[in-house]
Structures are given as C-alpha cells and as structure tokens.
Amino acid sequence: MRLLLRLLGFGFLIWGIYFLGQNIIFTTNPYPYWWRGIAADGSILALMSGIIILIFAPRGVKDLGWICVTVAIALIFLSSRAILNPTSLWQFFLSFTMIAGGYQLLSTGRLPF
Numbered sequence: 001m002r003l004l005l006r007l008l009g010f011g012f013l014i015w016g017i018y019f020l021g022q023n024i025i026f027t028t029n030p031y032p033y034w035w036r037g038i039a040a041d042g043s044i045l046a047l048m049s050g051i052i053i054l055i056f057a058p059r060g061v062k063d064l065g066w067i068c069v070t071v072a073i074a075l076i077f078l079s080s081r082a083i084l085n086p087t088s089l090w091q092f093f094l095s096f097t098m099i100a101g102g103y104q105l106l107s108t109g110r111l112p113f
Contacts, residue, residue, distance in 0.1 A: 002109040009105025016098030023085040043075035 050068030053061060104111055 005105050005109045009102045009107075009109075012098045012102030013106060014102070016095045016102055019091060019098070020095035023087045025085065043072045046075060047072035
C-alpha cells in the first residue's frame with residue numbers, strides 16, 4: 001500500500017510540474033547581441049551538467065551541482081528568452097498543491113491530514 005501511495009505521490013508531483021510548466025516557454029531565436037546567444041547556450045549546458053552532477057556525483061560534490069543549476073537559472077534570465085505566460089490563481093493553486101502533496105506522499109508515503 002505504501003508503494004502505491006509513493007507512486008501516486010510521484011504522479012501528482014509530475015502532474016503539478018506539468019501544469020505549472022505549461023506557461024513557461026523557452027525560445028531560441030537569433031539574437032541581436034552576441035552575448036545573449038552565449039547566455040542561452042550556457043544556461044542549457046549549466047542546467048544539464050548540474051542535473052547530471054546532482055544525480056550521479058558522490059555526496060561531497062553535490063554543492064557544485066546546485067551552483068550549476070543556479071548559474072543556469074541566472075543565465076536564462078540574462079538571455080531574456082524565458083517567456084512567462086499569465087496563469088490564473090486557480091491553476092497556480094492547483095499546481096502548487098499537487099507539487100507539495102505529491103512530494104509529501106513521495107517522501108513519507110502519507111499526507112498529514
């Protein structure tokens with residue numbers, strides 16, 4: 001039963017991220033300035049390397065993975081090619097509730113209420 005609840009939590013987590021991520025668009029258009037293209041490419045490389053470090057590296061190197069993810073987020077905003085579409089309060093509430101509840105189910109196997 002606990003495995004089923006953890007799988008349900010994983011499903012809720014992915015579903016919430018999907019709903020929230022529908023309103024975020026990353027584009028790859030030609031840039032009028034030379035540094036914007038480098039920032040966009042660097043953000044993808046930093047994000048990929050950060051995720052690989054977080055998943056496969058030993059425990060002592062995990063901080064480097066978080067640094068890479070932070071650099072990737074900063075480069076995304078520097079390249080100004082992340083478009084955030086408007087979202088309704090209801091959709092944000094539902095997505096965030098699904099993410100938080102899914103994480104709670106995934107990590108503990110139960111909800112606190």
